[in-house]
Amino acid sequence: MKVTIDNISIEVEAGTTILNAARMIGGDIVPPAMCYYSKLQGSGGKCRTCLVKVSQGSEKDPRPMPKLVASCRTTVMDGMVVQNITSPEVIEARKGVVEMLLINHPLDCPVCDQAGECHLQDLGYEHGAAKTRYEFDRRTFEKIDIGDKIQLHMTRCILCYRCVFTADQITDHRIHGILNRGDHSEISTYIQKAVDNDFSGNVIDVCPVGALTDKTFRFKNRVWFTKPVEAHRDCETEGCCGKVTLWYKGEDVIRVTGRKDEYGEVEEFICNTCRFDKKKTADWVIEGPRKVSNKSVISANHYETLKPLPVVKTNPLLQEANKEQFERETRL
Amino acid sequence: MGRKLLLEHINVPGINTFDVYRSKGGYASVEKALKTLSPDDVVEEVKKSGLRGRGGAGFPTGMKWSFLAKPEGVPRYLVCNGDESEPGTFKDRYLMTHIPHLLIEGMIVASYALGANTSYIYLRGEMMPQIRILERAIAEAKNAGFLGKNILGTGYDLELYVQPGGGAYICGEETALLESLEGKRGNPRIKPPFPAIAGLYGCPTVVNNVESIAAVVPIINHGGDEYAKIGIGRSTGTKLISAGGNLKRPGVYEIELGVTVEDFIYGDDYCQGIANGKRLKAVVAGGSSVPILPANLILKTINNEARLMTYESLSDGGFATGTMLGSGGFIAYDEDQCIVRNTWNFARFYHHESCGQCSPCREGTGWMEKVLHRLEFGHGKMSDMDLLVDVSKKIEGNTICPLGDAAAWPVASAIRHFRDEFEWHVTNPSVALTSNYGLAHYADPLPVLEKAEV
Numbered sequence: 001m002k003v004t005i006d007n008i009s010i011e012v013e014a015g016t017t018i019l020n021a022a023r024m025i026g027g028d029i030v031p032p033a034m035c036y037y038s039k040l041q042g043s044g045g046k047c048r049t050c051l052v053k054v055s056q057g058s059e060k061d062p063r064p065m066p067k068l069v070a071s072c073r074t075t076v077m078d079g080m081v082v083q084n085i086t087s088p089e090v091i092e093a094r095k096g097v098v099e100m101l102l103i104n105h106p107l108d109c110p111v112c113d114q115a116g117e118c119h120l121q122d123l124g125y126e127h128g129a130a131k132t133r134y135e136f137d138r139r140t141f142e143k144i145d146i147g148d149k150i151q152l153h154m155t156r157c158i159l160c161y162r163c164v165f166t167a168d169q170i171t172d173h174r175i176h177g178i179l180n181r182g183d184h185s186e187i188s189t190y191i192q193k194a195v196d197n198d199f200s201g202n203v204i205d206v207c208p209v210g211a212l213t214d215k216t217f218r219f220k221n222r223v224w225f226t227k228p229v230e231a232h233r234d235c236e237t238e239g240c241c242g243k244v245t246l247w248y249k250g251e252d253v254i255r256v257t258g259r260k261d262e263y264g265e266v267e268e269f270i271c272n273t274c275r276f277d278k279k280k281t282a283d284w285v286i287e288g289p290r291k292v293s294n295k296s297v298i299s300a301n302h303y304e305t306l307k308p309l310p311v312v313k314t315n316p317l318l319q320e321a322n323k324e325q326f327e328r329e330t331r332l
Numbered sequence: 333m334g335r336k337l338l339l340e341h342i343n344v345p346g347i348n349t350f351d352v353y354r355s356k357g358g359y360a361s362v363e364k365a366l367k368t369l370s371p372d373d374v375v376e377e378v379k380k381s382g383l384r385g386r387g388g389a390g391f392p393t394g395m396k397w398s399f400l401a402k403p404e405g406v407p408r409y410l411v412c413n414g415d416e417s418e419p420g421t422f423k424d425r426y427l428m429t430h431i432p433h434l435l436i437e438g439m440i441v442a443s444y445a446l447g448a449n450t451s452y453i454y455l456r457g458e459m460m461p462q463i464r465i466l467e468r469a470i471a472e473a474k475n476a477g478f479l480g481k482n483i484l485g486t487g488y489d490l491e492l493y494v495q496p497g498g499g500a501y502i503c504g505e506e507t508a509l510l511e512s513l514e515g516k517r518g519n520p521r522i523k524p525p526f527p528a529i530a531g532l533y534g535c536p537t538v539v540n541n542v543e544s545i546a547a548v549v550p551i552i553n554h555g556g557d558e559y560a561k562i563g564i565g566r567s568t569g570t571k572l573i574s575a576g577g578n579l580k581r582p583g584v585y586e587i588e589l590g591v592t593v594e595d596f597i598y599g600d601d602y603c604q605g606i607a608n609g610k611r612l613k614a615v616v617a618g619g620s621s622v623p624i625l626p627a628n629l630i631l632k633t634i635n636n637e638a639r640l641m642t643y644e645s646l647s648d649g650g651f652a653t654g655t656m657l658g659s660g661g662f663i664a665y666d667e668d669q670c671i672v673r674n675t676w677n678f679a680r681f682y683h684h685e686s687c688g689q690c691s692p693c694r695e696g697t698g699w700m701e702k703v704l705h706r707l708e709f710g711h712g713k714m715s716d717m718d719l720l721v722d723v724s725k726k727i728e729g730n731t732i733c734p735l736g737d738a739a740a741w742p743v744a745s746a747i748r749h750f751r752d753e754f755e756w757h758v759t760n761p762s763v764a765l766t767s768n769y770g771l772a773h774y775a776d777p778l779p780v781l782e783k784a785e786v
Contacts, residue, residue, distance in 0.1 A: 045522035046690050048730050067729045073522045096726030100695040133719060136702045159688060178517065178688070181500070183698045185688035 003076040005029055005052075006086045018071035018082055019050055023263065029084050030263075032094075032123050034101070034208050035160035036072035037265055043165045044072035047158070048097045049123060053090050056081035068093055091127075098128040101158050104139050104183060105209070107132065112156065114210030116223040119264055120158060139183065146176075146189055147196075149215050149276050150204060154186045157211035163187060163203040170199040170269070187211070198237050201275040205258045205266045216276055217255040223247070226254065228290035233274065233283055240271035245290045246281075253279045259290070334588035335562060337550035337570050338543070342430055348465065350472035353433040359478055361552035365441045366486045369552075374445035378548060380556030382568035387413060387504075387541030388619065388659040389734075390643045393548075399528045400446055401536040409537040410448040411513065412439060412545050414455040414462075415497055415504040418619035419681055420661030423572035424542035426584040428455075428462045432469040436492065438545035440478060441552055443490050446538055450491050453542075454509050457499030466494045501685035505733045506539040507531075508687065519689045520733035541659075543572055564590035567642035571660055578610065578666035579603040593617075593639045593646075594631050597664060610666035613771050614750070617646055618658020620678050621738030623745030624671070625655050626774035636778055651745070667771035672757050672764075675746040676704035682739035693736040696727040700743055707754060710761030717747050717754050750774070 001014055003021050006029040012021045020038070022030045031052055036044030044050075050072045054065040059079025068090060071082070084090055102124055109115045141154035159178070164187065167176035175196075179188045204212050226247040235242035247255040256275050258266030278284065336342075346352040353359075365374050379394030400408060412435070416424040428435055435453070443451045455463055470492050473479045481489050495513055497503045503512045507521035510532050531537025547569060551559045560568045567589040576582045579597070581604045587596065597612065598605045606612050615630040616622060631639060634653040639645050647654045665674065683701040688694045700723055703716050724740035731737070747754060753769040 045732060048690050048692055051730060070522065070732075074524075093726070093730050097692055097730065100691045100699075100726065103695040103699060134699060136699075158691065159694065161689075180688070181502075182683060182686035182688045183694050185694070 001076055001078040001080075003078075003080045003082065005082045006084050012076060014075075016076055018052060018054075018069075018074050018076055018080075019044075021076055022071065022082075022084065031071050031084050032119075032127065033072055033263070034119055034123065034158060035162060037162050037165070037206055038263075039265060039269070040162060040165040040206070041169060043160075043162055045070045047101065047160055049094060049101070049127075051090060051093050051097070053083040053087045054080060055083050055087075094127050095129065098124055099133070102128065102132065103134045105158060106138060106155055112210045113213050113218050114156075114207075117264075118210060119208035141186065144188075145215070146203075146212075147200065149201065149272070151213050151215050151218065152187060153211055153213070155211075156209050157187055158209055159185055159187070160208055162206040162208070163212055166203050166206050167197075167200070170202065171197045176203075198271045198273070199239070199269055201272045202258065202266070202269045204275075205260070205269075208264065214255060214275075216279075217247075220254050221249050225249065228292055230259065230287040230290045231284035232287065233278065233285060235271060235274055237271035237273055239269075240274060241268040242270070242274060243268060244270055244274055244284075246284060246286075251281075253281060253284075334586075334591065335570065336586050337554075337559075337562075338427065338434060338546055338572065339431070339584075339586045347431055348429075348433070348469070350433060350469070350476060353431070354476070357553075358433055359437050359473075359476075361549045362437055362440045362444075362478055363484060365444055365552050366484055366488055371445045371447055374441060374548075374552065377556035378445070378551055381551045381559040382556075382563075382566060383544065383547055383551060383559070384567070384643060385541060386543035386547065386571065386660070388418070388621075388656075390657065393540065393544050396528070396540075397442075397446060397538060399526075400538055401529050402447070403536070407450065407535050408446055408448045409532045409535055410439065410443045410446050410451040411506075411509065411532060411537055411539045412451070412453040412542055413504060413506065413509055413539050414453055414459070414542050415501075415509060416542070416659075417456055417499075417501040417504055417685075418621065418659050418661055419678065420576055420616060420663040421574050421619045421659045422576075423574040423584050423660055425459060425462060426574070427542060427546060427572065428459075429465060432462075432465050433473065434546045434549060435466070435542055436469055436473050436479075438548045439492055440473075440483070440490060441548050442538075442540065442545050443492075444488055445548075448538075449489050450493070452513060452532075453492065453494045454503070454513055455494060455496050456503070457497045459496070463494055463496050470494065500687075501681075502687045502733075502735060505735065508733065509539060510537065519687050520735075522732055562588050564640065564642050565644055567644060567657075571641070571657070573641070573660045573662050575603050575662045575664070577662075577664040578607050578669065579664050580605050580607045587641055589640075589642045591641045593641060596641055596662070597631075603664070606664065606666050608666075610668065611771055611775060612664060613667045613669060613774055614665040614671060616661070616663040616665075616742070617655045619661035620663075620681065621741060622656040622658040623651060623654070623741050624674075624749065625653075625745070626749050627771075628775055628778050629653055629749070630655070632778055634778065634781065636780060651741075652748075655745070668768060670708075670764075670768045671746055671750040671753050672704070672708050675743055676701065676708045678742045679704050679739065682735065686735060686739070690732045690736075692727045693731045693739065696723050696736070697739045699723055700739070704743070707757050708764075710757070710765055712754075712758040712761070714755065714758055716758070717751060720744075721747055 031050035033050045034047035051068040052071045056062045058077030144152045176189045204214050229246045231246045232243045245259050246253045258270050341356045375397050383393045384390045502508045503518040505520045508518045512518035527537040573585045596602045612627040616624045633648045643657045646657045679701040683697040686693045686697045724744040727736045728740040757764045
């Protein structure tokens with residue numbers, strides 16, 4: 001099936017979603033996704049950041065779709081023409097969604113443990129407005145411990161349902177879900193019961209924001225001061241691949257996570273033993289440095305693509321000094 | 333007074349019992365359909381009748397039925413949507429309370445047309461009396477051989493169940509209703525797939541409003557062509573309107589589509605005007621989620637033609653000067669009603685009822701409510717109106733289900749038509765707390781539009 005996204009055509013298999021087709025093309029035309037997670041069945045469609053415009057439904061039926069569609073849950077048709085960043089309507093809608101997501105999310109990234117690897121932070125930076133128009137109290141919650149290794153801070157949650165799907169798919173009985181309705185919704189376990197499963201730690205990896213955090217790592221270090229290294233071990237736990245990323249600070253392994261790709265999705269789930277208990281270099285076989293996406297603040301100075309100050313534009317000396325930044329500006 | 337099809341025998345004592353209902357010609361359509369018509373014939377009759385969904389969207393019912401997928405070996409379901417919870421709408425509850433057998437008769441015929449052997453009536457959880465009434469009626473019909481195995485000896489089996497919901501507005505959305513019926517949290521599903529392909533338990537399902545299903549009975553009795561003669565254009569048949577607000581005679585009316593709005597409000601057969609001799613200020617024509625219109629625009633379209641109670645005429649002018657027939661929850665406001673307070677009240681409802689699945693609706697409805705609360709209680713700013721319009725635009729069309737649109741439209745339309753009143757609330761905060769803006773110019777005759785020279 002041939003699909004054209006922002007004037008770039010690609011052949012994909014039937015049943016592929018628009019988002020995945022865009023990811024095959026890659027680059028700037030990939031819609032951001034806060035709730036969709038390719039490893040989780042049934043996820044997606046909720047956050048609405050991946051909205052795109054379908055300007056031609058298919059070869060047979062060239063009518064455009066009346067509304068913007070969630071690209072993560074809409075499958076491609078032969079001859080479909082999709083507009084993402086080329087449509088002002090989409091950009092505007094996305095800006096609106098980002099604003100909505102940030103309404104009840106605290107804007108205190110400097111004190112948040114997720115800062116630096118937070119998808120909402122990236123999203124807000126790329127698509128959001130600089131100031132909030134919301135002038136009311138944000139919802140707040142007490143921190144809850146889900147078991148002894150995971151902490152839930154609902155104040156930061158954007159209700160993407162990823163952890164619900166994870167808990168649903170790794171356990172055979174539901175003990176983790178959503179309580180209440182509307183903006184009172186909260187993630188909770190059955191009467192604060194720990195999610196008793198060898199793979200429960202994966203809810204930390206799938207959380208796009210700092211709502212679910214690793215208590216063994218929480219506030220030990222800022223993530224951009226750590227050094228990610230790929231490693232593996234023979235894990236006895238059934239279903240665990242044992243392939244992880246170790247996050248070093250000096251000589252110490254301060255955190256173990258699954259290996260995340262450029263869209264922040266783990267390649268394979270890992271068990272709690274690997275994640276929480278094996279924190280010595282001797283436990284692991286080191287493969288080499290982890291290549292973190294160049295979109296991430298961890299490996300590149302992503303947040304320095306700010307426009308050069310006005311004074312730089314008028315001063316040739318400063319222009320020379322900021323040559324690289326200028327080139328980047330003109331390229332974009 | 334127009335012809336009555338649904339509420340013809342409503343005043344007969346004991347019409348809620350099987351015997352009286354049967355003696356008034358009830359269940360004739362079941363006999364006619366099951367004995368003389370094939371399922372496809374029934375669908376064809378409904379198509380011919382031009383019946384449009386009475387739940388709000390107005391989608392042609394016959395068309396919806398013909399879209400139902402019919403794979404071999406997979407059961408099909410008919411689900412009746414009785415989760416009537418739109419503020420201002422109470423027609424289905426009235427129908428089910430007083431003439432429950434009409435709904436059951438319609439369910440049998442519709443299930444037969446769709447080939448469903450199990451059908452459900454999903455009722456809102458608060459409707460406990462109606463649940464008992466319907467269950468009693470089902471038992472009576474079953475005793476008389478109109479439900480169960482081998483109905484009337486035709487070999488057609490049908491089981492009918494009543495299922496109460498948890499009492500959430502969102503469960504009136506068809507996919508949320510199906511989720512709820514399956515015993516899950518009532519979150520709307522992401523479409524596609526549509527229920528006609530994969531609905532209840534993953535099987536093809538049709539979800540219809542109570543009134544749509546009841547309307548199948550007169551269609552089969554009199555024939556689709558006969559039914560289509562009532563009404564105007566593509567708005568055929570009769571419609572139950574639940575009139576509320578400051579009317580002299582509020583209540584449920586069965587009207588022939590095509591009555592003028594003016595006649596409906598002031599006519600002797602209908603609401604007999606505004607209560608206490610006051611003047612009309614505004615009307616919400618089809619339940620809280622449709623755009624609110626000032627008195628001059630509801631009585632006349634922008635082209636100075638009389639507005640009729642039809643799907644087309646009410647939506648004449650689009651969102652700029654029109655509204656929608658919706659579910660038929662007709663709310664009239666007299667000159668002493670405050671539009672800001674009303675809009676805040678509606679926003680509060682949608683905020684409370686948002687399911688919280690998708691972000692624009694979850695966060696946006698709460699935001700609108702808070703801004704409107706601020707306006708109503710005298711802390712508003714001039715920029716709030718533009719903010720509200722902008723937020724409603726960001727919600728509209730970007731959500732999973734139509735609740736986002738339903739929350740955005742009343743706010744956007746109130747500001748579009750009643751901006752002066754909102755501004756007055758900002759400039760006179762203390763006065764606005766004790767008195768109201770009054771009728772102002774909202775009932776003034778519309779300016780005559782000049783014809784463009786060609």
